Amino acid sequence: MTSPIKIITFRELGSFFDSLTAYILIIAFLGFSGFFTWIYGGDIFIRKEADLQVFFSIAKWTLFFFIPALTMKMIAEEKKTGTIELLLTKAVSPRQLVLGKFFACLLLVLITLGFTLVYYVSVSKLGNIDHGATVSGYLGLILMSAAYISIGLFASSLTNNQIVAFLLALFIGIFFHFIFDVLSNSSRGILGTLFLNLSVNEHVESISRGVIDTKDLIYFISLTLLGLFAAEWLISRKK
Amino acid sequence: MDLIVSSLSKRYESQKAVDDISFSVKSGEIVGFLGPNGAGKTTTMKMLTQYIAPDSGQIQYGGSTSSSSLDIRRAIGYLPEHNPLYEDMPVMDYLGFCAALQGVNPSEIPSKVREMVVKCGLDVEKHKKITELSKGFRQRVGLAQAIIHNPKILILDEPTTGLDPNQIVEIRELIKNLGKEKTVILSTHILPEVEATCDRILIINKGKIVADGTVANLRKQSESRQxxxxxxxxxxxxxxxxxxxxxxxxxxxxxxxxxxxxxxxxxxxxxxxxxxxxxxxxxxxxxxxxxxxxxxxxxxxxxxxxxx
CATH class of the missing domain: 3.30.70.100 (Alpha-Beta Plaits)
Known part of the structure; x- marks a missing residue:
C-alpha cells in the first residue's frame, strides 16, 4: 500500500505537467531570472564576481509571485468542484491531503530551481565560485518556498475562489517578504527586533551569507508548519 | 457489514437537517432512501460516509465502534451527490488514483481498473479525459470509483441521474448484483427506481423517517384501494x-x-x-x-x- 501523501503528491505533480502550469512556471521563471542574471542591469558581467547573488535576489521575488499561482487552486478548486468530499471520504486524512499538496508544489519548485543549476555550472567556469555560499543560497530559496507554499495552501483552504486565494496568499506573503523588513528599519527597540525576526528577507539573507544558523532554520520550519496546520485545521473543521 | 444508525441528528444553524433518526441496514440488503428535496437524505449520507460529523447520535459499522475512521472509510464506497470528478484526468488514471487511495495493492490496480472499465461499460471511453465524457459516462465513472476497492458498504447519492433509460436499466442491474453481498444505501427521486432495485424503502421527510419497510408493506400500511x-x-x-x-x-x-x-x-x-x-x-x-x-x-x- 502506498501512502496517500505520495499518491496525492504525484497526482498533483502530474496535473501540473498535464496542464501548462508546470511549463509556464519553469519557462517564465528561467526567463526572468536568466534575463536579470545574465543580460540586464547589474548582471554578472558588470559585477565581475563569480557568484549567483543577482540570481538569488531575483529568484526571491519571482518565487514570491509564482508560488501563490501554484497553490491558489490546490484546495479552493477541490472545494468548489466538490472533489474534496471525494478525497475525504476515502482513506485520506486532512493532514495527508495537505501534505500531499505541499510536497507536489515543493517538488515543482525544486524541479524549476534544478534547471538553474546550469547557471551555477556556467558561473563556476567563469571564475572561482564560492560553493558554500551558492549551496546556502539555494537552501535559503528552498526554505522560503516551503514557507510560502504553506501560506498559499492556508489561503487556498480559506476560500473556494482561486483568485481570492491568490490575492490572500500575496497579501499575507507581502508582510513576511517586505513589510516586516521595512517596519524593522523604522522601529526601534523590541518592536524593531520583532519585525526583523519576522521578516523572511532577513532570514534568507542570513542563510545566503553562508552561515546556517539554527535560528533561521527554526524560523522557516515553524512558519511552514504553522501554515500547514492552519490549512489542515480549516479542512478538517467539518460543516 | 451491517450498518446501525442510532438517534442521529444534524442541525444547520436554525434548521434541523436530520432529526433523531435511527435505522439499520443488513449486509446483502439494498435500501432506498426516498424523500422530497431538502428532506435530509444527502446530509444523512454525508454523515454515514464520515464527511460531516453528526451533532449527536451514533453510527456503528459492522458492530465495531473501535476501528479507526480510516479503516471504516476504506470499507465504504461512496458516490456523492453531483458526482464530483477530477475533470482533467483520463478515466483509467482517475480510477487507478481512487483505487490507490483506498488502499488497493499497487500490483492489483491495473487489473482492478480493467475490471471496472468492463463492469461499468466504460470501454469505449476509457482513454478520454473525464471532461470530455457525456453525463451518463461520468456517472459510470463515479460508480466505478465507488466500487473499485470492493467495499462492504456502498452509499450512492442519486446513482442514476442523467442516464438514459437503457443505461438506467444497466446500472440498476449492476447495483442489484452488488447488493447481493454488500450493504447498499441509495437515494433517489425516481420512485420506480426504488421499486425496481430496493429491498426496503426508507422515506424521510423534514429530517425524520416517516416510513420504513418493503414496497409491499408500505402499500398495506397506506390506505389500500384497488x-x-x-x-x-x-x-x-x-x-x-x-x-x-x-x-x-x-x-x-x-x-x-x-x-x-x-x-x-x-x-x-x-x-x-x-x-x-x-x-x-x-x-x-x-x-x-x-x-x-x-x-x-x-x-x-x-x-x-x-x-x-
Missing part, C-alpha cells in the same frame, strides 16, 4: 356507467373515454372487484374487452407521507 381499468362493449356508456356505479363496494367510477367505453373503478375495500365486474358483464351480455388492475402507486404513498 383500482381497475375496464373497457366494456355492448351497451351505451351511460348504462354501463350506472350499472358499475350501483355495484356493492364501489367507491367511485370514472369515465376515461366515452367513445371506447373505458372506465376506472375504485373499490371501497381490499376485496378485488374483478369477479364482480366480470359477472356483471356476463349477466348483461356485454363484452369485457379490457380489465387492468392498478395497485396504489408508490407515488401516492410517497405523497401521503411527505405532504402535510
Amino acid at each position: 383500482i381497475l381499468r375496464v373497457r366494456i362493449d355492448g351497451a351505451e356508456t351511460e348504462r354501463i356507467y350506472q350499472s358499475l356505479q350501483s355495484m356493492p363496494d364501489v367507491r367511485m367510477v370514472d369515465i376515461l373515454q366515452q367513445a371506447e367505453n373505458k372506465f376506472e373503478i375504485q373499490s371501497n375495500s381490499e376485496l378485488p372487484l374483478n369477479r364482480e365486474v366480470f359477472k356483471l358483464c356476463v349477466s348483461n351480455h356485454w363484452e369485457l374487452l379490457e380489465m387492468i388492475p392498478f395497485e396504489t402507486k408508490l407515488e401516492d404513498i410517497f405523497r401521503d407521507l411527505t405532504v402535510n
Whole structure:
C-alpha cells in the first residue's frame, strides 16, 4: 500500500505537467531570472564576481509571485468542484491531503530551481565560485518556498475562489517578504527586533551569507508548519 | 457489514437537517432512501460516509465502534451527490488514483481498473479525459470509483441521474448484483427506481423517517384501494356507467373515454372487484374487452407521507 501523501503528491505533480502550469512556471521563471542574471542591469558581467547573488535576489521575488499561482487552486478548486468530499471520504486524512499538496508544489519548485543549476555550472567556469555560499543560497530559496507554499495552501483552504486565494496568499506573503523588513528599519527597540525576526528577507539573507544558523532554520520550519496546520485545521473543521 | 444508525441528528444553524433518526441496514440488503428535496437524505449520507460529523447520535459499522475512521472509510464506497470528478484526468488514471487511495495493492490496480472499465461499460471511453465524457459516462465513472476497492458498504447519492433509460436499466442491474453481498444505501427521486432495485424503502421527510419497510408493506400500511381499468362493449356508456356505479363496494367510477367505453373503478375495500365486474358483464351480455388492475402507486404513498 502506498501512502496517500505520495499518491496525492504525484497526482498533483502530474496535473501540473498535464496542464501548462508546470511549463509556464519553469519557462517564465528561467526567463526572468536568466534575463536579470545574465543580460540586464547589474548582471554578472558588470559585477565581475563569480557568484549567483543577482540570481538569488531575483529568484526571491519571482518565487514570491509564482508560488501563490501554484497553490491558489490546490484546495479552493477541490472545494468548489466538490472533489474534496471525494478525497475525504476515502482513506485520506486532512493532514495527508495537505501534505500531499505541499510536497507536489515543493517538488515543482525544486524541479524549476534544478534547471538553474546550469547557471551555477556556467558561473563556476567563469571564475572561482564560492560553493558554500551558492549551496546556502539555494537552501535559503528552498526554505522560503516551503514557507510560502504553506501560506498559499492556508489561503487556498480559506476560500473556494482561486483568485481570492491568490490575492490572500500575496497579501499575507507581502508582510513576511517586505513589510516586516521595512517596519524593522523604522522601529526601534523590541518592536524593531520583532519585525526583523519576522521578516523572511532577513532570514534568507542570513542563510545566503553562508552561515546556517539554527535560528533561521527554526524560523522557516515553524512558519511552514504553522501554515500547514492552519490549512489542515480549516479542512478538517467539518460543516 | 451491517450498518446501525442510532438517534442521529444534524442541525444547520436554525434548521434541523436530520432529526433523531435511527435505522439499520443488513449486509446483502439494498435500501432506498426516498424523500422530497431538502428532506435530509444527502446530509444523512454525508454523515454515514464520515464527511460531516453528526451533532449527536451514533453510527456503528459492522458492530465495531473501535476501528479507526480510516479503516471504516476504506470499507465504504461512496458516490456523492453531483458526482464530483477530477475533470482533467483520463478515466483509467482517475480510477487507478481512487483505487490507490483506498488502499488497493499497487500490483492489483491495473487489473482492478480493467475490471471496472468492463463492469461499468466504460470501454469505449476509457482513454478520454473525464471532461470530455457525456453525463451518463461520468456517472459510470463515479460508480466505478465507488466500487473499485470492493467495499462492504456502498452509499450512492442519486446513482442514476442523467442516464438514459437503457443505461438506467444497466446500472440498476449492476447495483442489484452488488447488493447481493454488500450493504447498499441509495437515494433517489425516481420512485420506480426504488421499486425496481430496493429491498426496503426508507422515506424521510423534514429530517425524520416517516416510513420504513418493503414496497409491499408500505402499500398495506397506506390506505389500500384497488383500482381497475375496464373497457366494456355492448351497451351505451351511460348504462354501463350506472350499472358499475350501483355495484356493492364501489367507491367511485370514472369515465376515461366515452367513445371506447373505458372506465376506472375504485373499490371501497381490499376485496378485488374483478369477479364482480366480470359477472356483471356476463349477466348483461356485454363484452369485457379490457380489465387492468392498478395497485396504489408508490407515488401516492410517497405523497401521503411527505405532504402535510
